[in-house]
Amino acid sequence: MYILTGVVLAGIAAALIVFRSFRPAPLPAPAPWTGPLPDASPPADMAIYKLPTGTYENRAFLAYRGGAFRELRKFAATAVLVRHPAGDLLIDAGFGANVEAHIATMPSYRRTPHKPGDTVRDQLAATNYDMARLRGVVITHAHWDHVSGLAELDAPVWMNPAEGRYVDRAKDAMVFREVTSRREIHHYTFDGPPYLGFPGSHDVYGDGSVVIVEAGGHTDGSVVVFVSLPDGRRFAFIGDLTWQMEGVTLRAERPKMLRILADVHPTQVRDGLLRIIALAGRMHVVPAHDVRAYDPIPDWTAGRHSGV
Template structure:
């Protein structure tokens, strides 16, 4: 028995050493930058995008990317993006909703980080006299609670692919989604288009290259990246949770090992997607969903010359 306990202790020490090392800086290999042509796009002249911040929650940089500091407490964004297009507007994610406290209470205690509720997407749109009839739906980058809480306040179609539909049926991480999506219309789309900027398949929402969804599973089964091209030529990549902070791209720093195992259904696939985005960093503006400052180039939804959110 003595040898058994010594063996157990050694395993525990080894696991602790491995875990500690997984938080140290270890940049991913630098991928070849994307030097090919950018896909064609013909966005209409009156197409615009706007950010609608709905709140933040607190987390530490060390938990977001390898090499981050445990003393660096950051505000993680819960922000939706409104894409206005004459063929029909879309929201990218829905942020916090009015029931966010109840949604947060469904999580395991270790995931209940301090949060700060701002103005919900619904209330921001109402304050701006927005006609919800013009909203084709909400494209979710994936079905985790902090991306879908606001769906409870929006009676519009939820855009989701088949792989994510399978994920929400089985995974405990989609419990909030199952609650807020009950009775809602689900708009299923397929990746019926060609490879796009290194990703294996795509879906062109309007057929003009202005909004293109690409398959980027790994964080959840059906996670996506949403590429948006504006009339002035600017390009954005809304990458969901391929990384939680922009350092995942600028420092080529993935999540620490324990967080990868906890957060991602296929960590290796997340790494592949992140490397594809890193290769594009000089060609598109990359927006990790929870990096507050990544949204800075995007104008806020404005009501009567007053910034909302």
């Protein structure tokens, strides 16, 4: 007869909790959004482009509940350029030239194999892009893999007050504080009405083509950026509400242990993800780290010519 000590029983219980947190457990399906989409009048020459700056690896089971243990996923570090006659805008900045040093600021258990590519600055310079056109960089949130490339971009960084408070206190904002120490911060507020279920909004150009909404939870001031194109297509750049498309297609949130480690307010992240799931049939959703999600967006440097 075996007698299990309290320590052993506690260990078994903890193991069961961890195991269960990785099992598939789809969120309840929200009612699809059936109302009209907000009005948007994007100019005829508006367009968006992706600028991949590298990838890093993670196991699928760490990315979403139900992911395969043996499956390796390449996580994207990609910026998106919005071309607009009133001035261009970047959504996130990807890896920068000092990405190795930025990764080294993370605890060892969070460093994964990675493959840097050309920085946003290098990709723009390769096409003789006029940097005076760049109105700013909207960050979905201030984590290193979204902001590393800011170091090489002489453009205002767009940030809302809640994310400013996160940056002031969070260890995970160390890289952001470093790369923006000599950068202009453009402070914006959610001065617009609720937008597609999100509580507040900011219309960047005043024409509905680019609307930032407050979607805090991953960080205090994390955001979703909605983009409407002149051909009628709509995109939702959702940052890290989920790391992979399965968060939307399978309604699979992060495993509980990862939610505790990665999210400031996990319940808010769940609420934001459910709002996006409800919209998924009406627009293309882009989780920041899913390489596949960028497929419909043309690459900036592919086939570009000097003088753009």
